[in-house]
Amino acid sequence: MAPYASDDSTTAGEVDEQRSGRRKAARYVVPVTVMGVAAATIGLVPALADSGDPDLPKITAQQLIEKIAKSDVQQLSGTVKISTDLGLPDLGGLESSLLSGAASQGEGGSSADPTAKLTELASGTHTLRVAADGPDRQKLSLLENAAEYSIIHNGKDVWAYDSKSNEVHHGTAAESGKESGKENGRDQQPPATPKDFAEEALKAADDTTSVTVDGTAQVAGRDAYKLLIKPKQSGSTVGAITVAVDAETGTPLKFTLTPAGGGSAVVDAGFTQVDFAEPAASTFDFTPPKGAKVTEEKASEERAFEKKAFEEKASEKKAFGKAEAREHAPKSLPKSDEDLGKGLDGMKTIGEGWNSIATFDTGGEGVPSGKDAGELGGFMDSLGDKVTGKFGSGTVFSTRLVNALITDDGKVYVGLVTKDALVKAADAGK
The missing domain is CATH 2.50.20.10 (Lipoprotein localisation LolA/LolB/LppX)
Known part of the structure; x- marks a missing residue:
């Protein structure tokens, strides 16, 4: 040495x-x-x-x-x-x-x-x-x-x-x-x-x-x-x-x-x-x-034009079948990507430094889970861990670095923090 x-x-x-x-x-x-x-x-x-x-x-x-x-x-x-x-x-x-x-x-x-x-x-x-x-x-x-x-x-x-x-x-x-x-x-x-x-x-x-x-x-x-x-x-x-x-x-x-x-x-x-x-x-x-x-590669102007045209067409489709789509939408997912977008727009950070946690509301109802959600619920259950606290209940998805909690009422907490830290943050948010 x-x-x-x-x-x-x-x-x-x-x-x-x-x-x-x-x-x-x-x-x-x-x-x-x-x-x-x-x-x-x-x-x-x-x-x-x-x-x-x-x-x-x-x-x-x-x-x-x-x-x-x-x-x-x-x-x-x-x-x-x-x-x-x-x-x-x-x-x-x-x-x-x-x-x-x-x-x-x-x-x-x-x-x-x-x-x-x-x-x-x-x-x-x-x-x-x-x-x-x-x-x-x-x-x-x-x-x-x-x-x-x-x-x-x-x-x-x-x-x-x-x-x-x-x-x-x-x-x-x-x-x-x-x-x-x-x-x-x-x-x-x-x-x-x-x-x-x-x-x-x-x-x-x-x-x-x-x-x-x-x-x-x-x-x-x-x-x-x-x-x-x-x-x-x-x-x-x-x-x-x-x-x-x-x-x-x-x-x-x-x-x-x-x-x-x-x-x-x-x-x-x-x-x-x-x-x-x-x-x-x-x-x-x-x-x-x-x-x-x-x-x-397409020029940025061409991409912008195509994107606008695509969004307009998608908007027309949504307007046409909106009521029926909402009626048959899975209960435990955001009812539209617009709901998720609004949630991301409202994202805020709680905590500081390495313990910072990003949180937002998807506008949906959390992650499909349990027998009532069918095969999708079983699949999601296999990927995440169910947790409970003062906030209610939710599912934590984990890697060795990034962890994320989605509560059953559609709130999201994500960070380079432990599962316990996410639960604590969700409890404090109630």
């Missing part, structure tokens, strides 16, 4: 001074989709085990955070291994179908559409090759069995190629989901590198967070400091987050999130090989292979 340690602890207040504009990184989803969508907001894979324990100059947590913030690595290439173990219920492959199926049902039906393809990072173990040369040229390749999926951003062009189906998806940087975020109505893609994960974790730092330096490590042949981020409060499902930070460049090399309940990491993502030299210009060249099906 190298003679290295640091007792220095940086509170959220100090961290905030160094990195203004941090927001809490709490991303919540409707509980009944916890087993699928929650994973997509976290997506990762285990890197090779750390080796060595380099003797590096002492550094405080605040200095290390500053080092990450000042890191301006524009050029790199390497291999990243990502592993995710959220402890999702076994749906016989249904969750994977739901996540990836959007690709064939989305715009143009292209299996190469990155909107759905990268959700595969939400579970299992994956190997990625990454390369970057400034803000206008990046490449990410997902290596699969005898196949490869790549996204190439070169100037204004964004290409996505699926070698398995020999399909190509083409858009522009202004239109791509990764570049424009939610401007075109799409969610951002899941994080794919240790830096992505580290930035999200640091956004969550506040007065409820302990941030310390926890020694050193060697990752992908590079000397690194280990930044340890832990909730100060009890009741969170998050045990600790460790970020290995390159001692020379300040680039996060590995990210590990362990649950409070113990066991293997929920998320483990790290470089197994990294090079900070300029990648060859040819790395970012792409020409659709001969015979490949090429799908052009």
Whole structure:
């Protein structure tokens, strides 16, 4: 063990001074989709085990955070291994179908559409090759069995190629989901590198967070400091987050999130090989292979027009059969997606820090359960746990990280907290 340690602890207040504009990184989803969508907001894979324990100059947590913030690595290439173990219920492959199926049902039906393809990072173990040369040229390749999926951003062009189906998806940087975020109505893609994960974790730092330096490590042949981020409060499902930070460049090399309940990491993502030299210009060249099906991404104006037309048609259908549909609607589900939408609009957050809980009212009657709900009720019972309290009764859907409670009267509580914490929040809300 190298003679290295640091007792220095940086509170959220100090961290905030160094990195203004941090927001809490709490991303919540409707509980009944916890087993699928929650994973997509976290997506990762285990890197090779750390080796060595380099003797590096002492550094405080605040200095290390500053080092990450000042890191301006524009050029790199390497291999990243990502592993995710959220402890999702076994749906016989249904969750994977739901996540990836959007690709064939989305715009143009292209299996190469990155909107759905990268959700595969939400579970299992994956190997990625990454390369970057400034803000206008990046490449990410997902290596699969005898196949490869790549996204190439070169100037204004964004290409996505699926070698398995020999399909190509083409858009522009202004239109791509990764570049424009939610401007075109799409969610951002899941994080794919240790830096992505580290930035999200640091956004969550506040007065409820302990941030310390926890020694050193060697990752992908590079000397690194280990930044340890832990909730100060009890009741969170998050045990600790460790970020290995390159001692020379300040680039996060590995990210590990362990649950409070113990066991293997929920998320483990790290470089197994990294090079900070300029990648060859040819790395970012792409020409659709001969015979490949090429799908052009629609312009935002065209998508907006189609969306409006679809909504108008859907509204007409609802108006025509509204009374009959309500009469035959399952008793324990929201009577319309409009009810659910109103609930999301009224979402609020209770608690603070890692114990924050998002809550809203679906406008429905909770989750189908018991014999009266038939096969659907039995299926939902198998996925969740029935709970009771001052609030009445409800169902908790759990993963190793995200838990969600839906009460029988349609109220929803979601957070990175324990089942008991959700019940307590529901009781306080009565």
